[in-house]
Every structure is written in C-alpha cells, then in structure tokens.
Amino acid sequence: MRATFATFALCVCFFATFAGAQEEDFPILFTNVHVFDGVNEQRIENANVLVVDNLIVEVSSEPLAVANAQIIDGGGRTLMPGLIDSHVHINMYKDGTLPDLANTTWEEIGARAAAFGQEMLAMGFTTIRDMCGAHDGLKRVIDQGLLPGPRIYLAGGCIGQTSGHGDWGLAGQRKGESNLEMLELTRTVDGRAEVLEAGRRNFALGAHFLKIMVSGGVTSIKDPLFLSGFTDDEIRAAVETAEDWNSYVAMHVFVDYDLDRALDLGVMVVDHGLTIKEPTMQKMVEKGAFFSPNLTALASEALAHPMHQDPSFPPTAKFMSLREDSKQLTDLIKKYRPKMVFNSDYVLLTGVPYRQSMDFTKFHVAREFGNLWALQMMTSIGGELAEFTGLSNPYSEGKLGVIEEGAYADILIVDGNPLEDIMVIGANEKWFDAEPRGQDVPSIRMIMKDGVIYKNTLD
Numbered sequence: 001m002r003a004t005f006a007t008f009a010l011c012v013c014f015f016a017t018f019a020g021a022q023e024e025d026f027p028i029l030f031t032n033v034h035v036f037d038g039v040n041e042q043r044i045e046n047a048n049v050l051v052v053d054n055l056i057v058e059v060s061s062e063p064l065a066v067a068n069a070q071i072i073d074g075g076g077r078t079l080m081p082g083l084i085d086s087h088v089h090i091n092m093y094k095d096g097t098l099p100d101l102a103n104t105t106w107e108e109i110g111a112r113a114a115a116f117g118q119e120m121l122a123m124g125f126t127t128i129r130d131m132c133g134a135h136d137g138l139k140r141v142i143d144q145g146l147l148p149g150p151r152i153y154l155a156g157g158c159i160g161q162t163s164g165h166g167d168w169g170l171a172g173q174r175k176g177e178s179n180l181e182m183l184e185l186t187r188t189v190d191g192r193a194e195v196l197e198a199g200r201r202n203f204a205l206g207a208h209f210l211k212i213m214v215s216g217g218v219t220s221i222k223d224p225l226f227l228s229g230f231t232d233d234e235i236r237a238a239v240e241t242a243e244d245w246n247s248y249v250a251m252h253v254f255v256d257y258d259l260d261r262a263l264d265l266g267v268m269v270v271d272h273g274l275t276i277k278e279p280t281m282q283k284m285v286e287k288g289a290f291f292s293p294n295l296t297a298l299a300s301e302a303l304a305h306p307m308h309q310d311p312s313f314p315p316t317a318k319f320m321s322l323r324e325d326s327k328q329l330t331d332l333i334k335k336y337r338p339k340m341v342f343n344s345d346y347v348l349l350t351g352v353p354y355r356q357s358m359d360f361t362k363f364h365v366a367r368e369f370g371n372l373w374a375l376q377m378m379t380s381i382g383g384e385l386a387e388f389t390g391l392s393n394p395y396s397e398g399k400l401g402v403i404e405e406g407a408y409a410d411i412l413i414v415d416g417n418p419l420e421d422i423m424v425i426g427a428n429e430k431w432f433d434a435e436p437r438g439q440d441v442p443s444i445r446m447i448m449k450d451g452v453i454y455k456n457t458l459d
C-alpha cells in the first residue's frame with residue numbers, strides 16, 4: 001500500500017503543497033514526457049512511464065492502456081530519475097566549527113537532520129549516502145512515512161584514530177570523552193581490536209557500509225593533511241568487518257600514498273582523493289573502485305569562502321595547500337573516466353545556507369565535466385554505488401538512479417531539458433554571492449519517491 005502524507009498539512013514549508021495528490025493503490029501513468037533514463041544522452045521522446053506501487057513497470061514510446069490508472073500529463077517536459085548525493089553528513093547540519101558542533105545535544109542534531117532531509121528532497125535528491133555521523137533513527141522515521149526525506153545509506157559513526165581526522169575532542173580530552181564521541185557521531189579507535197569493535201557497533205546501529213579516516217583532513221584541528229591515519233592492519237580490520245556484512249569500506253583520504261595502499265588493502269570507495277597521482281588513478285580504475293571527490297573545493301569560487309578570508313583560521317592553510325596539490329585532478333579524471341559519483345560534502349564552515357552550496361555544486365560539476373556526465377553522477381552512477389552495498393543494501397527491491405522497468409519509482413519531472421540546460425535541476429553559477437532563495441526549486445515540477453508524490457506543480 002502506498003504511504004500518504006497527511007501530516008504535511010501541518011508543515012509550514014515547501015511540502016505544504018502536498019496533499020496526498022494521488023489515489024491510493026492505483027497505478028500512475030505519466031504521459032507526454034521525454035525521458036532521460038539516467039544513462040543515455042538521447043532522451044526517449046514522447047514517452048509514457050507506468051508506476052505501480054513503488055516501482056516503474058513500463059517505459060514506452062507507444063501509448064499504454066492501463067485500467068484505473070491515474071494519468072499525469074507531463075506537458076512535454078523531461079522525466080528523469082530522482083537525484084543521488086553520494087557524500088553528505090546529515091547529522092552535521094550546523095554552521096560553525098567543530099567545537100560548535102560538539103556543543104550540541106541529540107535533540108538539536110535530530111531536529112536539524114530532519115530539516116536537512118526535507119530540504120534534500122525538496123531539491124530533488126531522493127537518495128543520499130551519509131558519509132558518517134548518523135545512525136538509522138531518522139532513516140527509519142522517513143522510511144515509515146512520518147517525515148519527508150530521501151532514502152539514506154549510512155556509514156554510522158566516523159571511524160578514525162587518536163589525533164586523526166575523526167578525533168574532534170578538545171585539547172587534553174582522551175578518546176571517548178568528547179560529546180561527539182559520546183553521541184557516537186565519531187569513534188576514535190587505535191589498533192585492530194578497536195577497529196573491529198567500532199565497525200561492528202556501527203552495523204549494530206544500522207550502518208550499511210563503513211567509513212574510515214585514512215589521512216588527515218581540512219576541517220579538523222589535530223591532524224596535518226599529510227598524516228597517514230591508520231596502519232595497514234587497522235585498515236584490513238575495517239575491510240574484513242565490512243566483508244563480513246557483505247558490504248564495503250569507503251575512505252576519507254587526501255594523500256596519494258595512503259590512497260594507493262588502501263586500494264591494495266581492499267578499500268573500494270575513495271572519498272575526496274583530490275591529490276591522486278596518475279598511477280594511483282590508473283589502479284583505482286583497474287580495480288573498479290568508485291571515486292567520490294568533493295570537486296567544489298577546487299573551484300575558483302571557493303576562495304570566496306567566508307571562513308577562508310581569515311588566514312589565521314587553522315583550516316585555511318590546509319585548504320590552500322590542498323588546492324595547490326590537486327591541480328592535476330581534472331585532467332586525470334577526464335583521461336581515465338573513473339566511476340565518479342556526485343559529492344556535495346556539506347559539513348560546517350560553509351557560512352551560507354546549504355541550498356546555495358548545493359546549487360553551485362550542481363553547476364560546477366556540469367561546468368567541469370559536461371551536463372551528461374554530471375547527470376549520470378547524480379543518477380545512474382550513484383545508483384551503481386548504492387547497489388555496491390551488497391547484501392547490506394537497505395533498498396534492494398529495485399534499481400536506483402535510472403528510469404527503466406523494475407527500477408524504484410524515484411522520479412522528477414523538470415521544465416526543459418537538463419542535458420542542454422543544467423539550471424533546470426536547480427543549478428546556480430553563484431555560490432556565496434547567490435541570491436537567497438526559499439526551499440522550493442520551481443523548475444522541478446514533480447518529485448516522486450518510492451511511488452509517493454511529494455510535489456506536483458504541473459499545470
């Protein structure tokens with residue numbers, strides 16, 4: 001049975017427009033749409049798409065006669081898969097520095113995460129991969145239909161080492177003592193046994209894969225960027241744990257040497273990796289590993305970042321050296337075409353509403369790599385990574401990120417053609433200087449997730 005969202009009537013937000021627009025349990029037939037299927041540059045012109053319950057059961061350019069179907073005329077617009085952001089932190093939806101985040105409670109974290117989920121869906125993201133800091137509480141609430149939000153793939157608590165990128169304790173605090181560790185957003189572990197325990201604890205709290213900190217990072221204070229975060233044995237322990245759950249390990253990594261050794265040790269998803277060198281890129285592609293770089297860090301517009309206007313701010317020096325060491329990245333990506341997913345990596349420090357950063361990220365990725373590839377990253381390739389979660393995949397009934405028979409009914413209808421104009425999915429060439437906007441993206445006319453319509457402004 002299809003879920004309904006009667007509670008939205010109470011919501012003073014974008015979703016207030018939703019009023020259970022569909023008849024329960026009737027098939028939905030989308031007509032008069034051009035389909036971008038998430039893969040191919042050629043749209044399927046004048047198509048019809050049939051949704052039964054939460055799945056797409058037919059895509060055809062021939063008319064479909066379906067008894068009792070609710071018909072939705074797309075008005076010649078583009079029907080495409082819901083978007084997938086493969087790197088977010090839903091429990092870190094708060095401006096400021098790490099101590100600001102540490103000075104909070106579960107209540108605030110949960111309330112902010114609920115708002116974040118709602119905003120992601122309003123921007124057309126029907127699936128996100130949470131790259132550590134969250135467990136499955138919000139996911140279950142969303143899946144039950146109590147709150148609007150995307151599907152969520154979870155890494156659980158970040159797994160890092162003492163003085164590493166995940167060690168957010170204040171000076172002098174020992175591991176386990178910081179608020180964020182007590183809240184289990186992050187886990188500081190040293191040695192094989194503690195890595196095993198942390199990984200297993202994450203799975204016990206609903207994680208679908210693991211995330212480890214393999215080198216230093218920008219926003220954290222105790223770790224230089226060049227830090228080699230874990231020993232080989234510790235990395236192997238994480239990989240073994242994930243394999244026990246038929247899943248994978250993703251790594252936070254910036255140093256080419258660490259990226260290279262972790263690939264050899266069985267890590268199959270590379271997050272960040274901006275300083276990757278050519279032989280390692282070659283190895284990553286040969287192994288079929290996924291690549292999830294936070295590309296906006298390298299955009300010239302990132303220099304206007306409000307936090308980076310103060311040279312005494314500790315992460316600023318690291319940010320500048322990272323940019324310097326990453327100049328080869330775009331050319332390497334174009335040469336080797338890794339399996340690259342869309343990564344907005346919103347955490348702290350941004351100083352502008354999340355939606356502005358997201359709008360710019362969409363624009364920047366398309367500017368660098370073209371609309372088709374950018375859209376594939378946000379749809380079918382993100383879906384491939386979701387499927388890579390193996391037997392731990394919480395959404396295994398259909399494919400994600402594609403419009404095809406048997407795929408989940410996660411569907412957008414947008415004005416115009418995003419293959420020609422990326423702005424129609426809400427991209428914006430401005431970032432910190434963008435005009436503030438509300439939660440709604442007017443050119444996204446229809447948002448359906450799991451067969452449920454969350455927005456419909458088709459005439």
Ligand SMILES: [Zn+2]
Pocket residue numbers: 087088089131345347
């Ligand atoms: Zn991140």
